Amino acid sequence: MSADPLQGLASVGKGQSTRSLLRVIILALIAGAAISSRLFSVIRFESIIHEFDPWFNFRATKYLVANGFYNFWDWFDDRTWHPLGRVTGGTLYPGLMVTSGVIYHALRALTIPVDIRNICVLLAPGFSGLTAWAAYLLTNEMTPSSSAGLLAALFMGIAPGYISRSVAGSYDNEAIAIFLLVFTFYLWIKALKQGSMLWGALCALFYGYMVASWGGYAFITCLLPLHAFVLICMGRYGTRLYVAYTTWYALGTLASMQIPFVGFLPVKTSEHMPALGIFGFLQLLAFLDYVRSAIPSRQFQTFLWLFAGGTFGLGLLGLVIATSAGFIAPWSGRFYSLWDTGYAKIHIPIIASVSEHQPTAWPAFFFDLNMLIWLFPVGVYLCFQQLADEHVFIVVYALFGSYFAGVMVRLMLTLTPVVCVAAAMAVSALLDTYLSAKSPEPQEAQAAESSEGKKATKSGLRSTSKPVVGVYGLWGKSMMVSALAVYLLVFVLHCTWVTSNAYSSPSVVLASRMPDGSQHIIDDYREAYQWLRQNTHEDAKIMSWWDYGYQIGGMADRPTLVDNNTWNNTHIATVGKAMSSREEVSYPIMRQHEVDYVLVVFGGLLGYSGDDINKFLWMVRIAEGIWPDEVSERAFFTPRGEYRVDGEATETMKNSLMYKMSYYNYNNLFPPGQAVDRMRGARLPEVGPTLNTLEEAFTSENWIIRIYKVKDLDNLGRDHASAAAFDRGHKKKKVTKKRGPRVLRVD
């Protein structure tokens, strides 16, 4: 019926150059869609850096742009981790900052002086366009159908699993790392397929870039050797594999060791051992290959067994000795928690306290990947159908990626590319089958007639026999195609909805609605940070829970005690102890650390859930990990095991500094006895807590941020408690008793 226009349309895409032009246009459109779907937060709020970690990256980038690369490399930051400081240049992945710095200077050279903040905000969306392109390239290596590549690019562009880490303003390492991940995989496949040193070297180059950008590079470091290992086990060892792998490993390892933060880790830690092991194994195989060609096969058999067994035994022994002697560091805690999800909670509470390190809940897969998650196995199945070297890669990647994504929420990110590739292969296989408008010509049908009879019995998907058949019924075709189209449309809707609702909040700025429906912005964080920045001494030390360290450094520009780079557990535990102890215990700690101001986040007035009282138990746990005698988590729970903040709260809770700072003066906002914590739905005691060693310095409009000033030592040498009691006039009250009617003093 509509065959003519369809055929006309199909013939448009016949010519080679028309096709490539179309492909370029479609890819450009996909990149455009990928970028624009990440701009929700810029349009709704403003061009602002989001959340916590990006604030550090932003601050480091500004430092890089202002002071040049070498100063950045040698940067010792004395405004964090007071009084320790941080060798920032040697403890970060510089890839992200250097990328923005290069873009900044390149644009400047082109006389387009774009503000560094805008570059940082828009870096992640920009790179998402590149990621879509890289997914296109990778998929094209998997299947001859070019539509699969375009579909993969589209999926990659808008899949929420990736968007979650790459919206505008989410200026984090992942912003560029996912592109590098996918592109490195593409180069690896290319190198492997061609056995080309050039591609292998390129792969190593991008691997080096990846190492410079994100700690997740270990994923590549483990996945490529695993792929090589599986290939070897399948008996597919060959020179192509040898050339590709050794080129990548030798150059890539050298490249990765140039990053100060990585340094000698590639030869020292267990995470990097598989890569080294496979490298050695490949040398052995190459050697054996050579020996086999040189000596008769019977002698070779015995030689092989002796040699292989001996080497394996020696290697294992060497590894065990090196590990136990301490040459090779044991697996780090974050790595252990990948195998045992309960490990971190017991041993390293600080890792467990980060929500993105929690195991994934199953709805998250549907939330982040929607229909891709059920197309994913189909794609993997299609890979099994052909099972060339590159398909083995997808299978291995799929296995590993799924496992890790199940263990840690944030690793959904590394799963997303393979899901997109596999799902695109599945969808394109379906579309290729059902979307061909022309029915098979009778001649073709005749030619295929012999196999026609078998078709019904044989599996239609068996690709080896490749019968020249088609689907005849237009009805069936259109059913299938329209169903797929509906799915694709729903997918787009879902992605847009998720991006818009779940991933586009800067979390520095909160949005709410006024009664008339207009948007009202709650900007307490920046109100308080700006106050700190403008009205406190430039070197005033701020103590807060580590979550806010980067933001204070970035927005308030003040030194902090701890921040989101949680390298020193003891220091964090010290802050945790100060927060969870009595004032008399906390005050010396604060004095010793020269704390001038203490900042707490309080959501009780607004019902804001991410506040410090809700995070308090983690502070207690982390402090307890270091000082089990002084801080006890149990003491913060009522005898019935409840975590309460109202009148029933335990004495330890009520006397802790955090509780006092959160609720100090809060009851004065309400009529007597009616103070309510709207977050926890608790009615607070009539008499609020008293603070002796701190004084309230600033409270933001909605009480989200409360800043306290640490009092200096008392001028008269009294302790703070008695000095404060004297100021409140407690002593006077005892002395003066009612002596007749009160008389107004007349001057």
Added chain:
Amino acid sequence: MKTTAVFSAFLSLLSLASAASSKKSSSTSTTLPVTFRPPQVFRNANLVHIISVEKNYAKENINVLVENIDKAAQDEYFVPFTADQMSRLGGVEVKDRKDASAGPFVAEAVEFDQESDIQYLRIRLPKPLAPGAQQTLGISYYLLKAYKPLPASIKQEDQQYLSFSFSAYCPSAYTTNKQKTEVKFPTGNIPDYTKLPGSGEVKEFPQKQGSKLTYGPFDEKPAGAVQPVSVRFEFNKPVTHVSRLERDIEVSHWGGNVAFEERYTLHHRGANLSLLFNRVKWQQSQYYQPTTFALKELKFPLRVGSVDPYYTDVIGNVSTSRFRSNKREALLEIKPRYPVFGGWKYPFTIGWNSDAKNFLRRTAAGGFVLNVPFLEGPRQAEGVEYEQVQVRVILPEGAENVKYHTSIPTSSITEAGVEIHKTFLDTIGRTALVIKARNLVDDFRDRELVVTYDYPLVAMLRKPLIVFASVFAVLVGAWVVGNVELKFDSRKK
């Protein structure tokens, strides 16, 4: 109508306007020998000194009837100030009270001895005053940073009091026959003021009438006589002080747009908080004691037709602003992120766009005339003072022959010159006229700045041509590179 007015003003003042194409155009001080003393050639027959402390700067008006007592005609009248006052002095304007058409007289600081505590302002009379003749001078000026809060720190809910010191006898370089000093206050609440023995029928100075104090009339005082007095008065309003204002006006001919951006460094010079900020009290006081000395809001009446306003500070957009725009007004109301109390600081940036039609005209000679307000700060009841002001008019790339005229008192302008400002897609950079002024107050809001310049067609076409040429070059380069054969042997294929 407006064009002609602008044009005539521009023509008439072109002679006065410094040719700004050269660097540095104005020097307001002249050097005199160290031993300089003003020659006693004048006598102040009658002098009325009016000090207004109603706003957060002091505005002073000296109306003086001068008489030439020398034998020769004189044209230089000197007014003494202390060195400290000199640094805070701004907006000096001198007129003839009787003859408005005599125009503003030239007043300039005299440089003679850096160490001396007495510095002079020299007023040049346009026509030398004949011996024995009289002339009424109206000298008005502003003193910034005029007050000190007393007590220096108060509680959040307390009233703020400021103290102001001055001389009851108007400082003069000449003998004064008769004088009085009037001080106007914002309210009648003046708890402390220096009392002086009276003369004549008045027993005691000052006399208080509502919110006004009058010292005098005094009889003859010799040159240089001073009588320090100080007053302390209620001023329950913010003491807003802008230590630096950078104002950029960017003209785009292609876009038909004039973009304004102003960067303020704002301080509150009033009383500090004796107890730290208490949010509960602040929220309560919002209901039953709305007047406070904290700065809560700033209102910027912009020119009608202003669009796309923005209000940001160093960490991003500030959402607490409102813009009312209609045919009659364009009012930008902004709130600082936090109430600004004494001793606190709040730097911020605002900006807006406007159609070039509203400010830019083409002259018959082919040049352009830009007429913009020199200053467009907030209009507050309590006033705003500006210590350093830098106005930068960024003209299109290739604009030349830049001249300017402004109705801001010339003594306030410290420096003016033309610079090059490089920004988006510039090759030679844009011509920028930079004018630096100091010690201005919001009374000068409506003073205009007229800039004339030529903008040839070639300069106008420069940018599109360069963009076109460079894109073209890139494409040609790509084509050439694409055609380079890198394979060893291409014939095989």
